[in-house]
Amino acid sequence: MSTVERGRRAAAVTRTPVEMPHWSDLTGAPGPFRGRAAAALLALAVPADARVLVAGPHDPALVAALPVPPERVTWLLRSRHDALAAAAATGVEVVCGGPEAPAGRAYDVIVALDGLDRVVSAEGRQLGWAQALETVAGLLAPGGTLLLGLANPLGVHELTALTPTPHEGADRHWHAPAVTDPDRPGSPDRLDTVLARDGLSVRRRWLGYPDPVAPALLLDPQAGAVQAADGEPSGAVSAALADAWAGEPGAPTLGDPHALAADALANGLGAAFAPLWLVLAVREPADLPELPELVAAEPAGPAAVTWTLRGGAREVVPPAPADVAAFGVGRDLSLLAGPVPAGPGFARVLRDACRRRDTPRVRRLLIAYADWLRGHADERGLVGGAYACTGLDGLVLTGDGPAVLDRSWFAGERPYPVVLARTLRRFAVDLLTRGAVHPWPDTLDADALTLVLTGAAGQRPDPDAVAQAVAFEADLRAARAGLDRTGRDELARRLAAVDAGTPPDVAAYQELLLAHRRLRTELEHARGVTARTDQQRRAAEDALRGARRTAAQLRGSASFRLGRALLAPARWARAAVRRLRRN
């Protein structure tokens, strides 16, 4: 039993008895499934002539951007409020109810990136996860494609959450927590098995970071192009993973989820701890277009783009923003497309050598980097273009030495020592604020460690260059983030003020605890130095007192008085000569 009404843009909203009149998934936390990365993937994965079913809460912008005409799209939502808003925003047909509502229809593509937890209404029959899948899969035509997301209950977002999702007790948790549902697959392998039961075979799988409903990075960990030679993630992946968390600061966490995710990926456990599994399953036989191994949406900024990696080559997802320039820093997006240098991330390799306290290797790497950078300085010793603004985390280590991952950013020419100090200070700050293991004494602050790194790189440490490097770093970051002058100056002050108590740019309990420990260590050191200085001062005072006593005793002796009497005429003569000279 259903009734049909027309939205503002004359799109149909089909009503069912189980629609939720009081509810909304599109507004409030955690919000609908969203993001530029998913939009880019859909643009490549959905054929232009497909009949599409969108199941569950997705950002209306995502649905509107599907590469098919609105009349070929049906959208299933459980909230009446959302259904009306979605129909008005996109002009697609909206079915308001549970997954049984579109029964009897057939679709070439089903988009369920948000998963199946939010397609079932609080009203009426309660389908478990597996039944919901069975119902949705029943709508897929032969040769059709299901794009299904599944939040990982053991994803780094859950492991580092201060309050694990199932125990939040939020209004949306009227059903049993997903993690306790025995039918809900808890691993990618089980997901494959469950899909196979419904006659679907998984052809591609991406891991989504950092948020299961808003992935900025989708990554196929099996693709050869995203791995370095030793099976570790390639430099491009390491950089994209760091970028995934580099956007707006998220909620406070127990620990840094990026560090966990990076370690998991490096150890072949990316899928086990990724926040989101996104699979492309088909009802065979099906032909698929060539799909990317990586989709990355850069952190927000005036020049931010979304790009894909297909066969090791980067493509910019249109529409690309206009070229921008601020604080002497700009971007030429035409330089972004093309092959990406292969190899592990330079910063990752260097951090690993630091972690092992392998100073000989650290020095070799730093010298190779400093020599490479010097090779890109002109005859006046100035470095410009992409070389000036690429940090160690923007380099990969190839067989021929370092190579720039993203050549599109450029900065005005700067003296070589300033460019070097900028990249090394950024690395030093990263080591210190993250509490990373490194070989140097922990009594060195960020600037002092930068000077040591410069020396280890075979270059002369220059405190003035370090001061200029902080200003340069502020320019670069401000240009990327689109800050105004005030914001840039505030950032520069913050960068200059990094000390032992500075945590990394993540509100994580573990990192704050480490920062607290560093402060205690610094205090302990300062107290030790004070105690020793005090002891030395007392010793010096005792020695001085002793010397004075000895001098006084000598002055009182007969021999001293006799000598003084004998020398008296000479002293008078000298004083007289001085008086005469003055006159």
Added chain:
Amino acid sequence: MHHVNHFYGHAAILGAWCGLTDPQPRVEGYLQHGWNIGDGWELHARIEGRDPLLVWSDQTRRRAWSLGRRNVFVLGAPWAYLLRMAPPEPAERHGTIWYPFHGWEKQEVLGDHHRLADTIRAVETGPVTICLHWNEYTAPRVRRVYERAGYEVICHGRRGWGRRDGDPDFLHRQLAALRRHQRVAANRLSTAVLYGISAGCEPAVYGDPMTLADEDQTMGGAERVRRQWAELHGEQVHLATARQVAHDELGLDHLASPDELRALLGWPGAGEAG
């Protein structure tokens, strides 16, 4: 800062490496001043604050960490810096330089030097130079034993105490003496033997190891040294192995460049006022 940093002219050597002319440059940290099987210092040495412990080798760093020390940095031995700075070595090498195990200001060595002199005579075929620690060199009782046995007896100088009475050229003299000899030998594996190997001598460790008054056995003592570095013991020793051990124990791979060291120790840069 700490007077031990000036033993054997260690701080001065690092200063010279960095182009400093100060004979006693201030070192923000504690320099390891001799090879040992503990954390680089005398057992239970009191170290205040968090000043870095600047040790010779990564093995010592790991051991120090396991003994509760923190903020330990592998700098390499000052001797290794001296080797890099020293002029090319002379071609002529003869005989053996022999280092009987020595005590120090607070611990005396107990052992029979007559018997040791006999052992040396039985083993060494070339001329032998006995090198004594200042303590024994200035004690006629010990010194005469070797002089009467017909050996040349030398001393590299005093290591100093409390920034006074030290010979800043101690290690320079030791290097010159080692480079005049074909072999370096001792009755215990010691700093001098490792220095000798790195200076191009063939090593040997044999004879009565003697005992040190109140020798602490916490780290295993002489017996542990014999066990862990067994390949360096004997009248003849496999040279390539010995060189590798000396290379590692003196931290020859860990030397910091003058620029890095200046930054690390807070010393002024080249050309700046020191």
